[in-house]
Amino acid sequence: MVCSDDGIHFHQPEGYPLLQGEGEDEAFGIEDCRVVLIEGTYHLTFTAVSGHGVGVGMRTTKDWKTFEKQGMMIPPHNKDCAIFEERINGKYYALHRPSSVSLGGNYIWLAESPDGIHWGNHKCLIKTRKNKWDSKRVGAGAAPIKTAEGWLEIYHGANADHQYCLGAFLMDLNDPSKVIAQTDEPIMQPEADYELSGFFGHVVFTNGHLVNGDELTIYYGAADEFVCAAKFSIQHILAHLKYNHAT
Amino acid sequence: MVCSDDGIHFHQPEGYPLLQGEGEDEAFGIEDCRVVLIEGTYHLTFTAVSGHGVGVGMRTTKDWKTFEKQGMMIPPHNKDCAIFEERINGKYYALHRPSSVSLGGNYIWLAESPDGIHWGNHKCLIKTRKNKWDSKRVGAGAAPIKTAEGWLEIYHGANADHQYCLGAFLMDLNDPSKVIAQTDEPIMQPEADYELSGFFGHVVFTNGHLVNGDELTIYYGAADEFVCAAKFSIQHILAHLKYNHAT
Numbered sequence: 001m002v003c004s005d006d007g008i009h010f011h012q013p014e015g016y017p018l019l020q021g022e023g024e025d026e027a028f029g030i031e032d033c034r035v036v037l038i039e040g041t042y043h044l045t046f047t048a049v050s051g052h053g054v055g056v057g058m059r060t061t062k063d064w065k066t067f068e069k070q071g072m073m074i075p076p077h078n079k080d081c082a083i084f085e086e087r088i089n090g091k092y093y094a095l096h097r098p099s100s101v102s103l104g105g106n107y108i109w110l111a112e113s114p115d116g117i118h119w120g121n122h123k124c125l126i127k128t129r130k131n132k133w134d135s136k137r138v139g140a141g142a143a144p145i146k147t148a149e150g151w152l153e154i155y156h157g158a159n160a161d162h163q164y165c166l167g168a169f170l171m172d173l174n175d176p177s178k179v180i181a182q183t184d185e186p187i188m189q190p191e192a193d194y195e196l197s198g199f200f201g202h203v204v205f206t207n208g209h210l211v212n213g214d215e216l217t218i219y220y221g222a223a224d225e226f227v228c229a230a231k232f233s234i235q236h237i238l239a240h241l242k243y244n245h246a247t
Numbered sequence: 248m249v250c251s252d253d254g255i256h257f258h259q260p261e262g263y264p265l266l267q268g269e270g271e272d273e274a275f276g277i278e279d280c281r282v283v284l285i286e287g288t289y290h291l292t293f294t295a296v297s298g299h300g301v302g303v304g305m306r307t308t309k310d311w312k313t314f315e316k317q318g319m320m321i322p323p324h325n326k327d328c329a330i331f332e333e334r335i336n337g338k339y340y341a342l343h344r345p346s347s348v349s350l351g352g353n354y355i356w357l358a359e360s361p362d363g364i365h366w367g368n369h370k371c372l373i374k375t376r377k378n379k380w381d382s383k384r385v386g387a388g389a390a391p392i393k394t395a396e397g398w399l400e401i402y403h404g405a406n407a408d409h410q411y412c413l414g415a416f417l418m419d420l421n422d423p424s425k426v427i428a429q430t431d432e433p434i435m436q437p438e439a440d441y442e443l444s445g446f447f448g449h450v451v452f453t454n455g456h457l458v459n460g461d462e463l464t465i466y467y468g469a470a471d472e473f474v475c476a477a478k479f480s481i482q483h484i485l486a487h488l489k490y491n492h493a494t
Contacts, residue, residue: 052350053371055369070368071367075345077324099324120317120319
């Protein structure tokens with residue numbers, strides 16, 4: 001675990017445990033942790049990998065020293081789970097990404113919950129798009145960002161060549177099952193050497209960010225090897241959305 | 248829909264709607280409906296099939312005339328969902344069967360719920376067994392049967408040749424995440440002509456039953472073509488269980 005005062009320079013603090021896989025469902029490890037602060041409790045959702053399959057695990061903490069295990073939140077095959085940072089009309093919401101063995105695909109779904117632990121009423125939100133940069137798989141990044149226009153989600157998409165870029169979509173503020181806009185083109189694509197080549201080249205993949213007014217700092221993995229940061233203007237991203245006037 | 252006074256002779260009553268797929272998530276239809284009566288409300292869980300994937304849909308009814316849609320209970324890829332007919336220490340439980348695109352397999356999982364609608368704390372219960380009749384996939388039948396020894400579940404298993412048989416396992420009465428026994432051999436296998444050949448031959452597959460004292464009437468699909476019934480003694484099934492003394 002690392003911490004920072006400015007979001008750019010990090011150091012390893014003493015007395016904080018390393019997060020690692022524990023128990024049968026995490027036997028092969030945990031990956032791609034998203035963190036949201038909901039009503040004073042940090043909710044960590046991560047990919048839990050084991051011989052049982054690949055699902056979404058959850059732990060909660062208030063102090064980053066003691067963690068409460070909440071079990072497997074969404075069963076296999078599932079990844080890329082991002083919980084909304086506040087309740088909407090009393091309900092918790094989360095984005096997640098099932099994968100299908102037949103029919104369906106690697107699509108982004110929405111779930112709702114009365115308590116942030118148990119989930120239901122799953123709905124398919126964002127599908128892959130033929131002949132585009134997100135033709136093969138899509139998955140949520142970090143928690144949706146609340147804006148005046150709606151809940152803004154930065155997501156990753158990959159094409160058939162496993163090249164990962166970032167895009168964005170916008171959900172209705174009062175009913176996030178309504179997708180009202182989406183970017184046509186990526187808002188970020190691998191360009192730098194360290195993004196184009198590495199452990200898994202041609203990848204930018206985010207699961208964390210900081211919001212400071214209009215400034216969005218996206219933390220992202222480059223080529224599955226480096227952790228990087230990139231700054232965006234939220235208004236600039238919103239301006240690139242293409243509204244779906246049909247819905 | 249059909250009804251019966253004796254469980255053997257059926258007729259089609261008037262004034263009851265046909266259950267069929269409705270909405271985007273059921274565009275290709277609904278299949279293999281399980282029904283449980285919980286506190287006066289019938290909970291129907293079924294496989295919902297569409298271009299979004301194959302998941303578990305839920306509807307509830309009190310009178311079989313009006314139905315309340317509870318959305319998709321468990322997201323793709325998932326089938327074979329059987330809810331327990333009573334709460335255990337205040338919680339609802341359900342068996343379900345995810346399928347995995349990598350790691351894991353076609354295993355039976357357990358989920359818990361505070362309200363019977365939203366589910367979490369998923370745990371892998373029953374895995375396929377190498378070189379046995381249930382080597383390729385397993386899935387729950389109807390609701391677990393409460394016995395003095397534990398919750399008895401009749402399940403289907405298939406081998407690599409897609410030959411389906413029925414077996415049984417037993418869960419702890421107070422904590423169904425503990426599997427305490429399982430049958431080694433099938434309790435039923437395709438033998439009759441109408442089980443061995445048909446739309447999908449060599450299949451017996453159950454998702455409904457009646458319990459009357461020790462008598463268990465299992466309703467099952469034969470060769471994916473006929474609906475049949477077979478009577479069992481619950482004590483006889485229990486006697487065939489092999490207890491797992493390690494747990």
